[in-house]
Amino acid sequence: MNPYRGVPVAVVLCACTVVPLLLATPAAADGALATSRFAAASRDTVKPAAPTGVKATYSTSTRKAKVTWSANRERDLVGYQVFRRLKGSTSWTKLVTTKTRSHTDSPPATGATYHYEVRAYDRAGNTSKGSTDRAVTSVDKTPPGKPSGVTAKNSQPGITVAWKTVPGAKSYVVHRRWEYDGEGNPVLKMATVTSPTWRDTTIKENLDYNYWVTAVDGGGNASAKSAPRFISRGDQAPSAPTTLKAAPHPTGIKLTWKAPTSPTAYDLSKYLIHRNGRLVDEVPIRQTSFIDTGVKHGTSYTYTMTTVDRAGHPSAPSAPAPGTAPSTGLAPAAVGELTGVMDGHEILLYWARSPEDDVSHYSVYRGLLVDGVWQYERWSDVGHYAWDDDPYRGYHQEVYNPQGGPVRWAVVAVDEAGNSLFDSGETFSHVDVIEPPPLPEE
CATH class of the missing domain: 2.60.40.10 (Immunoglobulins)
Known part of the structure; x- marks a missing residue:
């Protein structure tokens, strides 16, 4: 047995310095080790149970989601954590830590579906597994981005307006304003289209116009108007008649066609009818048919037409239309x-x-x-x-x-x-x- 256990001892380092030392007794050392081992053995590592009874509802009027759940029964429970994720995503976002059993959230009003889950945690910091997911779908009140890259080009017929595709847009609305001496003419809604291009065939020659485009999503939300696009419409040559057809007729060969779509009838004057490259006749712009009586029995011909505007500008020739006169019984035209x-x-x-x-x-x-x-x-x-x-x-x-x-x-x-x-x-x-x-x- 050591007679000096627990007795202070002075060690002389030099003539003027004394440092006291306390020697631990073997009994004290054994007690500290036992306490450390007990604390390690009694640490709480048990996770709470996942919350149950989770419900999620959504109000389209307030655009808010409410999540509720049943209380956990653990005695050392501290509270709950509420998480949200976008449908299709595996990444959860923690919304709140709370001691209550409900939470009201404002998910983005984009028309998307969101999933909610609740987790419980205790005093030791143990967190449960997530509860069963509950989903809500938000109302879509978020407009798409406004169109960009708007262009306007003179074409025939009309003016062609184009722009870049907007993500999430289901349709586009094209607006137009006639610019005259700087006056504030009204902006008119011209068309609703699903592709990022549109042709305006209602314009008149020698006028200036501005165009805007808005994007509309599936929920009917409209974006802000694009930047305006100005264009000056000069005196363009008209477009040719379309769908020209030539068919046998008791008095010769009957031609039918559709009027050009641009410019408007106000700017047009007449049609010129050509048979085998030679001018046969000219007819008023309101007319959409003509009977060529100057043909021979059973003879085939090729017809084209051009449109002439009031300024005398002719269009390009229409697509050719072949036709053959009746072989017999070709009656004279009406007197x-x-x-x-x-x-x-x-x-x-x-x-x-x-x-x-x-x-x-x-x-x-x-x-x-x-x-x-x-x-x-x-x-x-x-x-x-x-x-x-x-x-x-x-x-x-x-x-x-x-x-x-x-x-x-x-x-x-x-x-x-x-x-x-x-x-x-x-x-x-x-x-x-x-x-x-x-x-x-x-």
């Missing part, structure tokens, strides 16, 4: 400039001579309205007389049985083969007159 008047009991008819080479004569018909249908009777034939220089022909005849009401007179050209519009069932020239009542019998 032009037909007029008719009653002079007492005598009918006076006048019309322009047909320019066709094979016209033999003209047949004159008188029509009566029977049960809503005009019934015709041929009254006379009038010679064509190709040698005559008079550009008009006429017919005078006393009406021996006047109706005392409306009567229709028709004049039809007949060729040397006997073909006429009357026999083909096509529309022919006619004029309506009022006949006097019959003369009283003597």
Whole structure:
């Protein structure tokens, strides 16, 4: 046994310095070691149970989500942690640490779905596993970004406006303002489209315009307007007619087409019709069909058309349209400039001579309205007389049985083969007159 256990000992380091030392006894050292081992053995490493009864609701009016859950039963429980993640993501964001059993959150109003989970933790800092996920879908009140890169280019037809695609946009709205002497003309909504380009075919020549574009998402949220894009519309050549077709007709070949979309009809003047590269005729801009009577039986031709504006600028030629005249029965065209008047009991008819080479004569018909249908009777034939220089022909005849009401007179050209519009069932020239009542019998 050591007689000096627990007794202070002085060690002399030098003549003037004394340092006291306390020697630990073997019994004290054994007690400290035992205490350390007990603390390590009693440390809390047990995690709380995952919270249950978790619910999540969403209010579209307040745009808030409320998460609630049941209380845990651990005696050393301190509180809860609430987490949120975007659907499709594996990354959780801690929203709050709380001692209550509910939390109200404001998820981004983007129309996306968000998942919530709750975790419990105790005094020792142990955290439970996450609860069962609960999902809510937010209302979409977030507009897409405004379009950028807007361009406006003169084209034919119209002005072509284009811009960069906006992520999340389902459609785009194009706005336009006519710029005139710096005045504040209204901004008009022109079109809603789904692709990042649009052609304005309603513009007029020699005017200035500004264009804006807004993006709209699936929830109907509209972005701010893009930066304006200014363009000056000069005097452009018009566009050609479209879908030109040529088909056989009893009097020749009938052409049909669709009017050009730009510029507007106000800026257009007429159409020029070409057969095999040569000008055949010109027709008013309001017309969308034409019958070419200057063709031969069974002969094929190729037609093109051009549009001419009021300034005299012609369009490029339309796409060619092939057509073949009927091989037989090609009736002369309807006579032009037909007029008719009653002079007492005598009918006076006048019309322009047909320019066709094979016209033999003209047949004159008188029509009566029977049960809503005009019934015709041929009254006379009038010679064509190709040698005559008079550009008009006429017919005078006393009406021996006047109706005392409306009567229709028709004049039809007949060729040397006997073909006429009357026999083909096509529309022919006619004029309506009022006949006097019959003369009283003597």
